[in-house]
Amino acid sequence: VFSAVKEGAPIEVFALTKAYQDDSYENKVNLSVGAYRTEKGVPWVLPVVWHAEKVLVADETLNKEYLPVLGLEKFSAAATKMLLGDDSQAILENRAFGIQTLSGTGSLRVAAEFLARQLGYRTYYVSVPTWENHNLVFKNGGFLEGKTYRYWDANRRGLDIEGMLDDLRSAPENAVIILHSCAHNPTGCDPTQEQWKLIADVMEDRKLFPILDCAYQGFASGDLDKDAWAVRYFASRGFEFLCCQSFAKNFGLYNERIGNLTCVVKNPDVVKNVKSQLTLIVRGMYSNPPSHGARIVAYVLTDSQLFEEWKGCIRIMASRVIEMRKSLREALEKLGTPGTWEHITSQIGMFSYTGLNEQQSLHMTNNYHIYMLKSGRINMCGLNPNNIDYVAKAIYETVTN
Ligand code: PMP
Numbered sequence: 197v198f199s200a201v202k203e204g205a206p207i208e209v210f211a212l213t214k215a216y217q218d219d220s221y222e223n224k225v226n227l228s229v230g231a232y233r234t235e236k237g238v239p240w241v242l243p244v245v246w247h248a249e250k251v252l253v254a255d256e257t258l259n260k261e262y263l264p265v266l267g268l269e270k271f272s273a274a275a276t277k278m279l280l281g282d283d284s285q286a287i288l289e290n291r292a293f294g295i296q297t298l299s300g301t302g303s304l305r306v307a308a309e310f311l312a313r314q315l316g317y318r319t320y321y322v323s324v325p326t327w328e329n330h331n332l333v334f335k336n337g338g339f340l341e342g343k344t345y346r347y348w349d350a351n352r353r354g355l356d357i358e359g360m361l362d363d364l365r366s367a368p369e370n371a372v373i374i375l376h377s378c379a380h381n382p383t384g385c386d387p388t389q390e391q392w393k394l395i396a397d398v399m400e401d402r403k404l405f406p407i408l409d410c411a412y413q414g415f416a417s418g419d420l421d422k423d424a425w426a427v428r429y430f431a432s433r434g435f436e437f438l439c440c441q442s443f444a445k446n447f448g449l450y451n452e453r454i455g456n457l458t459c460v461v462k463n464p465d466v467v468k469n470v471k472s473q474l475t476l477i478v479r480g481m482y483s484n485p486p487s488h489g490a491r492i493v494a495y496v497l498t499d500s501q502l503f504e505e506w507k508g509c510i511r512i513m514a515s516r517v518i519e520m521r522k523s524l525r526e527a528l529e530k531l532g533t534p535g536t537w538e539h540i541t542s543q544i545g546m547f548s549y550t551g552l553n554e555q556q557s558l559h560m561t562n563n564y565h566i567y568m569l570k571s572g573r574i575n576m577c578g579l580n581p582n583n584i585d586y587v588a589k590a591i592y593e594t595v596t597n
Pocket of ligand 1: 230298299301302327381409441443444450
């Protein structure tokens with residue numbers, strides 16, 4: 197029976213990582229997969245995570261029993277508070293709650309299935325471009341139709357706010373709009389606060405349902421509150437929405453698959469029913485989530501000393517990225533690389549949309565062993581003082597080729 201199976205399309209980012217690993221070239225550079233690297237180019241386990249793990253491993257009261265279907269409550273309560281803020285009206289009025297999910301992807305998947313099954317939503321919208329997995333997750337979650345709204349203006353190398361608002365205005369009522377709450381992937385280009393207000397106006401007017409994808413809180417600017425501004429703004433405007441949090445990047449817990457799905461509703465009376473339906477969705481999908489990442493995050497977020505230590509780690513990561521942006525732009529400008537490079541420093545978060553086209557991006561990989569997505573997206577964390585001049589020179593030579 198299996199002979200009927202056709203080979204599926206490769207996943208670009210993982211194919212590139214494999215090609216990078218197999219490449220024996222000494223100066224190869226991996227700018228593809230979205231993971232933090234230190235100045236020395238290696239992965240980083242946050243010291244605060246080690247500290248929390250040591251305590252948790254020594255705690256003999258902890259066991260390996262199943263967690264509840266919706267996960268560790270201490271974790272989801274702390275995650276929801278971190279997202280909406282200490283003084284959140286929605287939390288105080290019992291209109292907001294979180295459930296533990298399998299990282300950001302799992303949160304999006306549960307959200308999609310809930311919206312499709314329970315609310316009968318059929319159409320979702322993503323930005324052009326977006327994180328490529330949004331489409332697979334929403335289709336698999338039961339959505340029948342995926343549409344797009346304009347976002348990136350290649351000429352301006354910035355946000356096409358007029359195009360975005362126009363497309364939202366013409367979306368049908370009850371369409372689900374996937375928004376990146378900060379550090380838009382792949383462009384690194386976020387709306388300003390004024391632009392967020394315009395987006396919210398149209399969403400309210402057109403009765404569109406917001407899903408905020410929050411994979412980089414703290415990682416973008418180094419400031420948890422600043423990075424949560426858009427989410428808190430939607431809450432303050434009285435929207436009902438879902439927000440999908442990932443702790444992969446800001447805690448460096450990529451493979452622990454720890455995330456949170458926050459639901460903000462208008463009427464606290466609906467919470468019980470909504471939770472019961474989410475429970476059935478999770479039960480039928482993976483039954484219950486793993487505990488290790490949840491315990492780490494819960495411990496750090498609820499211990500004032502560890503929380504401060506964690507914020508220090510976030511600042512280290514965010515400022516290293518910002519530093520690399522400055523250095524790359526400087527190096528490109530010093531070489532006299534044709535084009536403008538201001539967007540490299542105005543973008544935010546892990547990724548930069550360089551403006552290199554597909555052919556140029558492939559040229560970078562094939563000729564310089566610099567692995568990057570064909571959209572021109574690079575992971576800024578893959579840059580470090582040892583390889584930045586090499587990468588800048590390769591971009592220069594590619595652009596002037
Ligand atoms: N959304 C966006 C926009 C992302 O960039 C990512 C991470 N690449 C995710 C969601 C979820 O990642 P994870 O499942 O690893 O938390």
